[in-house]
Amino acid sequence: MTLEQARERASAVRAEGRTVRAVTAWCDPLLPELAAKLTQLGAGEGLFLFLGTPEDAYLEPRARAELAASLAPVAAVIVAAGDPLAEAALIEPQQVLTVHEDEQRWRRAFIERVREKSAESR
16 A cells, blocks of 8 residues: 555544554564554554564565455555654554564564474474
């Protein structure tokens, strides 16, 4: 979704009397813990997800956007061209959150599990 489309969608969500909540994340990969967190944050609200790209990205932005868009509470996914927080502010949300700290911890744990499984299979 383009930023302009996200602005229009945010206006529609506000007109419905719901809160526009912007969240910045990577969704690289979209782990169960992150999916649960986004579902919790989006419950009953308009969740607008602004995707940044980590330095060590595994997936292309489009793939991450499509996976994130499949989550029920996500009203829109915007692949940020620059700073996701700055772009999120442009839709005038009532709340802006970032899950990068949690996401980084979940990514490290996931990579460690993969490495352990790989070592076990040798």
